[in-house]
Amino acid sequence: xxxxxxxxxxxxxxxxxxxxxxxxxxxxxxxxxxxxxxxxxxxxxxxxxxxxxxxxxxxxxxxxxxxxxxxxxxxxxxxxxxxxxxxxxxxxxxxxxxxxxxxxxxxxxxxxxxxxxxxxxxxxxxxxxxxxxxxxxxxxxxxxxxxxxxxxxxxxxxxxxxxxxxxxxxxxxxxxxxxxxxxxxxxxxxxxxxxxxxxxxxxxxxxxxxxxxxx
Numbered sequence: 001x002x003x004x005x006x007x008x009x010x011x012x013x014x015x016x017x018x019x020x021x022x023x024x025x026x027x028x029x030x031x032x033x034x035x036x037x038x039x040x041x042x043x044x045x046x047x048x049x050x051x052x053x054x055x056x057x058x059x060x061x062x063x064x065x066x067x068x069x070x071x072x073x074x075x076x077x078x079x080x081x082x083x084x085x086x087x088x089x090x091x092x093x094x095x096x097x098x099x100x101x102x103x104x105x106x107x108x109x110x111x112x113x114x115x116x117x118x119x120x121x122x123x124x125x126x127x128x129x130x131x132x133x134x135x136x137x138x139x140x141x142x143x144x145x146x147x148x149x150x151x152x153x154x155x156x157x158x159x160x161x162x163x164x165x166x167x168x169x170x171x172x173x174x175x176x177x178x179x180x181x182x183x184x185x186x187x188x189x190x191x192x193x194x195x196x197x198x199x200x201x202x203x204x205x206x207x208x209x210x211x212x213x214x215x
Contacts, residue, residue, distance in 0.1 A: 026051045026058055030072050035116045039069065070131070073120045077135040080109045084139050088146040095150035095205065100198030102143050103170050107190045107197075110178035136171065143167045157209045166201040173197055 029051035034042050044065060048055045062068045084105045091101030147163055156162035177183050177193070184193045 022051075022053060022057065023061065026053060026061075026068075027072055027075050030068060031076070031116070034069075034072070034120070035113070039120070042069070044068065069120065073131055076113060076116075076120065077131055081135055081138050081142070083109050085142050088142055091146065093149075095147060095153045096198060096202050098143070098146045098150065099166065099170070099201045099205075100194055102146070102167070103174065103197040103201070104191065104194030106139075106171060106174035107177060107184070107194055110174055111183075111185060111190060113178070139171070140164075140167055154205045155208050156205065162205055166205055169204075170197055170201055 026047060030042060030047045033046055033050060042065065044058050044062075045055055047068070048058055051058075058068070062071065084102070087101045087105035088098060091097045144160075144163060144167070151159045151163065154162055174197070184190060
């Protein structure tokens with residue numbers, strides 16, 4: 001049996017459109033409260049009041065706050081995976097275009113969470129961290145797939161390893177920006193920073209390996 005099959009469901013998925021709409025409203029309310037007040041202030045009662053539903057409606061779908069937070073993390077990460085895929089699909093058809101689109105998608109995605117995503121991934125329990133790791137793996141795969149047609153432009157001795165390194169560096173830079181007190185924000189600023197990160201990645205990818213002479 002695979003780990004995916006063994007992993008318990010985060011919550012009971014709704015089967016009817018009305019129930020799905022209610023769930024979306026609950027998760028949106030949870031996200032708004034967590035983003036404005038922090039996870040410590042997030043309560044089932046508060047979410048119910050903000051979503052305009054009965055407390056029992058939430059408890060019929062979630063066992064406790066931890067499961068609600070795990071579901072919120074899942075939804076937010078799903079949206080970010082979809083957004084990165086969308087931006088990469090619309091990238092300029094070149095290695096530089098892909099790298100810049102990747103950086104910009106990550107920057108905008110982190111910015112959209114208003115600093116909430118790092119807090120969610122640090123939440124109590126193993127599921128948020130595990131889901132975060134799966135999201136990173138998926139986003140990484142999306143970049144490698146989008147850049148594959150242009151791998152011949154890479155001048156490093158091991159193009160695949162170099163692309164992997166560039167992808168990790170960009171993800172780290174974008175995540176770091178999201179937790180800085182002086183984070184780059186605003187559409188124009190994010191675009192400029194994405195361009196700089198893309199240029200940095202390209203400078204590395206297009207530079208042949210520097211080998212120290214034998215001692």
